[in-house]
Amino acid sequence: MIKKPLKIKCDDGLDARPIALLVQEASQYESRVFIEIGSKKINAKSIMGMMSLKLSGGEDLTVVAEGVDEEAAANGIEKFLEHAR
Template identity: 70%
Template sequence: MIKKPVTIKLRDGLDARPIALLVQEASQYSSHVYIEVADKKVNAKSIMGMMSLSMGEGDEFTVVADGEDEEAAVAGVERFLSEQK
């Protein structure tokens, strides 16, 4: 299992379109991928779960991945959220 803190650098934060793209990114990996914010842990492959989070530019959370491609999963999610768009 890998845990990595990440800061959102998307200018408009996570609204519907970026969340859909993030779910697509997370779904590419066989590992279980979660987003932890405060006391909440959400499956990053669930669009409904991700929509329940309200995160904007500069917000911090932890990406958690567990499985055979966990390193690639964390790197992919971090790369997606770190790109300035």
């Protein structure tokens, strides 16, 4: 299992389109991928779950990946979030 702490860099946070793209990114991997914020742990492959997080700019989160391609999954989500607008 890999846990990667990250920060949302987009000042406006993530709305529906970037969230949908994030779910697509997470869905490419065999590993289970979750986003943790505080006490919430949401499946990053679930569009409804991810929309419920209402990710704001500057917010701290942790990407958790577990499975055969966990390193690639965590790195892919990190790269996506670094460039999300």
